[in-house]
Amino acid sequence: MTDLSLRMPNTRLRAVLNLGMKRAASMALPARLSGPELFGDWDDDAQVSDLHVEFDIGQLHLETSTSGTEHHFHTPAGEHRSSSPWSIGDTRQLLEWASLLAGDFHALLPNLLDDITQAAAWHDSGFDLYICEVEEPAQLDLLEIEVEGELMTLPWLGAGGVTHDHIDGENHPIALAWGPGESEPDQPIAEAWTDPITGAPRSKALPGVDWDTIGLPADEVLPWLEGIYLNHHVIPDAEGTLLTAVLQRLGGLDTE
Template sequence: MTDPTLRMPNTVLRVVLDLGALPLDIPPLPPRFRHPEFDADWDEEEQVAGIFLGFDDGEFHLDILEDGVEYHFHHADGSSSDDSPWPAADTQALVDWATGFVLHVAPRLPDLLEDADEAAEWHHVGLPVYSRDYGPVPLEIIDVELEGEQLMLPWLGSGHIADEHLDGPDHPIALLWNPEHDDPDIPIARVWLHPKSGEPKARAEAGVDWAAVGLTKQEVLSWAESLYLNNHVIGDPSQMIIRAALERMAGLDR
């Protein structure tokens, strides 16, 4: 179990961003969609922006292409479909709202992703405010609360270590090790998110030679839980900044 006394405190990063003219003149959202979990990406090669809206009972994915907007849905079980998991009237209202929203976001997304990465770097070196020279344009000031990481030592065992996602419930990962080369391929532990506590939980794989690994089983499990917390539970700063910016553009600041 990770030690909560070794967590860094949460911090607030103030970011100053060019998000275009706000508020947007778009149709209203039905109340059931008022608290989406946003995400976004940009495919530089294909010049395609992707906007993702997640809800407790499904997801709505949109791709913004040169010739228009394409979209599809994901049901609560994760399956992809052209059919909506929601009633027809609510779905049409969501499509009408999201179409206007993503047409505002898409042309700004490459610069916004770059700004978010740079702001995260400023945060990493301890700066509390991020801004750059955007010129004479309307700017938005957003305070983003960023979770403190678990303090942990670098890998002090032998060989090399890595982790990879596994299929299965509770978002498992495998901790991989190799005594010689930097492409680890030997599973030594499995870590997942405990469904009740919401904390990482690790167990060792059978047959591991802990003397060869160079750390005790308990030391490896504790290290693996801290790695999971930092890399798979705590929000990535740049991603948190993007989400806060998308919420501001949507007019849905929590």
């Protein structure tokens, strides 16, 4: 069981960014769809941006490029579905709003993501204010976010080295891989995932592992892995938190 009393305190970050027109912010979503979770990404090679608009009963995904914006629907679990889970009227309003948001987000990339990355780096260095650079006068936006504190964890104290990465499966599982000496860690020794009921990290040791060779017993490795999982896969970092705040501001969902 992970000791959550060892978490660092939350911190604040203020970022002044150039967010442009914010066309979607002037539209009102249907009351039933007023609180979506927003996620955005950018493929630099393809020059394509992704926007995910997620609700309890379904998801809307939009891909935007120089050719325009395409959309498709998903189940709450992320599986593709052929039609909208919402009514015709709600779907029409949602698509109009989300298409404007996706277009405005795309127009700001990749410079906006560079600013978000720099702001997060400033925060990680102990600064609480980041101001973007602009070449000419522009209306800028001030965003203030609270960054959740990470769990204090020790470095790996066993023999050899370890890495962790996502694996296939439900509830966002990761595998901890181990390797002797300075070799590439390629032997899975444990797994961690999110408890679907509590949201807390859970873990298990894999069968057939020689824990004497690993250099730590399983009952020490598993709480350590849960802490790593919490920090890297559960607690949102400054960059992710700021990106969410940006999308909410672009969509008119924050309380500016």
